[in-house]
Amino acid sequence: xxxxxxxxxxxxxxxxxxxxxxxxxxxxxxxxxxxxxxxxxxxxxxxxxxxxxxxxxxxxxxxxxxxxxxxxxxxxxxxxxxxxxxxxxxxxxxxxxxxxxxxxxxxxxxxxxxxxxxxxxxxxxxxxxxxxxxxxxxxxxxxxxxxxxxxxxxxxxxxxxxxxxxxxxxxxxxxxxxxxxxxxxxxxxxxxxxxxxxxxxxxxxxxxxxxxxxxxxxxxxxxxxxxxxxxxxxxxxxxxxxxxxxxxxxxxxxxxxxxxxxxxxxxxxxxxxxxxxxxxxxxxxxxxxxxxxxxxxxxxxxxxxxxxxxxxxxxxxxxxxxxxxxxx
Amino acid sequence: xxxxxxxxxxxxxxxxxxxxxxxxxxxxxxxxxxxxxxxxxxxxxxxxxxxxxxxxxxxxxxxxxxxxxxxxxxxxxxxxxxxxxxxxxxxxxxxxxxxxxxxxxxxxxxxxxxxxxxxxxxxxxxxxxxxxxxxxxxxxxxxxxxxxxxxxxxxxxxxxxxxxxxxxxxxxxxxxxxxxxxxxxxxxxxxxxxxxxxxxxxxxxxxxxxxxxxxxxxxxxxxxxxxxxxxxxxxxxxxxxxxxxxxxxxxxxxxxxxxxxx
Numbered sequence: 001x002x003x004x005x006x007x008x009x010x011x012x013x014x015x016x017x018x019x020x021x022x023x024x025x026x027x028x029x030x031x032x033x034x035x036x037x038x039x040x041x042x043x044x045x046x047x048x049x050x051x052x053x054x055x056x057x058x059x060x061x062x063x064x065x066x067x068x069x070x071x072x073x074x075x076x077x078x079x080x081x082x083x084x085x086x087x088x089x090x091x092x093x094x095x096x097x098x099x100x101x102x103x104x105x106x107x108x109x110x111x112x113x114x115x116x117x118x119x120x121x122x123x124x125x126x127x128x129x130x131x132x133x134x135x136x137x138x139x140x141x142x143x144x145x146x147x148x149x150x151x152x153x154x155x156x157x158x159x160x161x162x163x164x165x166x167x168x169x170x171x172x173x174x175x176x177x178x179x180x181x182x183x184x185x186x187x188x189x190x191x192x193x194x195x196x197x198x199x200x201x202x203x204x205x206x207x208x209x210x211x212x213x214x215x216x217x218x219x220x221x222x223x224x225x226x227x228x229x230x231x232x233x234x235x236x237x238x239x240x241x242x243x244x245x246x247x248x249x250x251x252x253x254x255x256x257x258x259x260x261x262x263x264x265x266x267x268x269x270x271x272x273x274x275x276x277x278x279x280x281x282x283x284x285x286x287x288x289x290x291x292x293x294x295x296x297x298x299x300x301x302x303x304x305x306x307x308x309x310x311x312x313x314x315x316x317x318x319x320x321x322x323x324x325x326x327x328x
Numbered sequence: 329x330x331x332x333x334x335x336x337x338x339x340x341x342x343x344x345x346x347x348x349x350x351x352x353x354x355x356x357x358x359x360x361x362x363x364x365x366x367x368x369x370x371x372x373x374x375x376x377x378x379x380x381x382x383x384x385x386x387x388x389x390x391x392x393x394x395x396x397x398x399x400x401x402x403x404x405x406x407x408x409x410x411x412x413x414x415x416x417x418x419x420x421x422x423x424x425x426x427x428x429x430x431x432x433x434x435x436x437x438x439x440x441x442x443x444x445x446x447x448x449x450x451x452x453x454x455x456x457x458x459x460x461x462x463x464x465x466x467x468x469x470x471x472x473x474x475x476x477x478x479x480x481x482x483x484x485x486x487x488x489x490x491x492x493x494x495x496x497x498x499x500x501x502x503x504x505x506x507x508x509x510x511x512x513x514x515x516x517x518x519x520x521x522x523x524x525x526x527x528x529x530x531x532x533x534x535x536x537x538x539x540x541x542x543x544x545x546x547x548x549x550x551x552x553x554x555x556x557x558x559x560x561x562x563x564x565x566x567x568x569x570x571x572x573x574x575x576x577x578x579x580x581x582x583x584x585x586x587x588x589x590x
Contacts, residue, residue: 068444078422211582212436214423218416221385223489224409224437269423272444 003273006266006326010280014150017284021291022052031295032235037233054189055181055185060283061196061292062181062245064257067282068203069238070256071263071275075214076231077139084242087142087235088149095153098173102251108128108183112191112247118153119243123236125149137217145205179250179304181290188248199241199278205236207275214269226267238263252304252313255282263319268325285311334493334524335382337360340391342374342381345512351377353548359526359541361492362486362519366539366556367528370569374548376417376529379495381528384408395493408481409437413491414540417498419482421470427481428466431456434488449488456487460514484512494518496527500534510537532573534566544568561585 001009023033027047037044069084077086085091097119100111130138130145157177165171171310203210212225213234242256263278287308335358342352351374359365367375380386382393384400396411413434421430434456435449439456441511444536445453460480465473466486473481486494496515500508514540515525529535535542535556544551545568552564561580565573572587 016558020568075423079418080423148471205442208439209436209441211429211433214421215433216416216419218380218385218414219419221405222383222409222412222414222416223433224406226405230441255499264423267424270429 022158063242063282063286066255067259071260087146088122091153093119178302179252366535369545413486433487
């Protein structure tokens with residue numbers, strides 16, 4: 001299969017899985033809601049259109065943003081082991097959410113808002129600190145600053161958990177930290193649409209150009225890249241979407257780290273193909289995990305647990321097989 | 329400067345942030361179309377720094393650079409990159425790009441930020457590979473190449489760039505004799521095609537017959553500069569490297585030897 005056909009296949013796969021996922025659930029009985037019910041059963045219709053559809057769209061947006069951002073981070077930092085939460089975004093969001101749960105006994109919406117604010121704060125602090133560091137090149141400084149800021153917010157989260165009421169607040173914080181989309185409505189889906197849409201469009205538009213960022217600084221500049229500007233542009237574009245989806249869905253690990261590997265494995269390193277492949281694969285992956293999270297058991301399985309479990313399994317399987325590359 | 333000069337450099341001075349001693353100190357040079365300039369000098373003489381200044385990556389504190397009759401500092405990045413190409417000394421490759429995709433990146437200066445390479449760009453990338461006899465590597469992964477192959481592919485990237493001035497930082501380092509021969513032959517061919525080349529090297533024996541001009545540097549300053557035959561002398565080399573060196577003429581070929589070895 002060629003790479004274009006591969007992308008078409010992934011897109012078709014995403015649409016088919018999305019279509020099926022809408023009717024998977026525990027009403028009227030596990031695990032299937034017959035589509036014919038939509039015409040006759042008001043509850044089934046509201047369930048599908050008001051709960052499952054926005055949640056499904058949110059899951060796709062979450063997977064696509066995390067995977068695209070992961071690919072971009074790995075390219076900009078020229079390191080296949082970084083993930084998009086690196087620059088203080090994940091821990092910032094976690095701190096914001098925990099603070100809101102603890103101090104404000106806030107509504108879910110308030111918690112999301114607080115998480116988004118602190119995610120962006122973590123990102124800004126990482127950039128500001130990186131500019132003040134006097135050690136190593138730009139890439140190393142940013143990574144170090146991200147680690148320091150993440151540790152700072154991580155410590156803050158630890159303090160908040162310690163101070164939290166172990167019967168009411170602590171479980172809520174823990175559950176948020178494990179990630180999940182259980183409370184998602186159209187409100188969240190529409191809130192995510194602008195940042196995720198803009199971020200993905202920007203990345204798509206720059207998908208060939210961003211290959212230059214994987215070269216050495218000198219090479220990239222010698223090929224016409226205004227390196228500082230282009231790096232900041234793709235990074236900030238990617239990370240704003242990550243901050244938004246993390247604020248809504250909590251910390252969902254592994255997607256941003258593993259899906260880019262899968263995409264590169266199948267489509268090669270060239271981001272012209274690897275980026276759309278990551279966007280589609282990420283969307284499929286989180287959608288499948290979230291469908292399992294809500295339908296498999298009577299209660300919600302934390303999404304982050306499933307993405308880690310299935311991601312690790314799939315990843316190991318993929319890496320054990322050679323020759324899985326699509327034709328150029 | 330004359331109209332024939334592709335590159336004209338006057339009295340460059342550069343020191344790194346917060347450093348007192350300049351790394352490049354009063355360097356002037358000019359280069360016409362198709363001319364080849366070799367830069368020799370001990371480690372830390374400022375050779376690589378000079379190349380990066382010529383490329384506009386580093387900004388000199390004083391002095392002037394004209395590229396194709398225009399002041400370098402007034403040229404937008406993309407325009408510089410359409411004229412000047414770089415072959416860095418060693419290039420780390422982080423991901424599994426195919427050789428062809430990697431060489432295609434050389435087309436970036438000719439494309440807008442949002443443009444994808446066209447079929448013409450693809451063709452030029454393949455031609456660059458063909459020119460260097462690298463077609464067999466075309467679909468190989470960059471991560472599987474040997475050091476010498478990788479160096480050749482980076483050179484192909486610069487050819488795809490269609491630069492009129494090519495800056496090569498120690499293109500002969502870490503290569504076996506046959507690969508050195510290939511690189512030198514490519515430099516010659518480029519020169520015949522009107523491309524000017526500036527390359528740095530630690531091998532004075534390799535410059536004759538390839539470089540029209542020679543620049544000897546020590547501690548950021550020019551020790552000697554001019555036509556290769558005129559500059560490649562025992563005195564100038566000894567002064568450059570700070571050890572006694574003798575240039576022996578054998579039937580018109582200059583052999584460079586350390587006195588200590590004779």
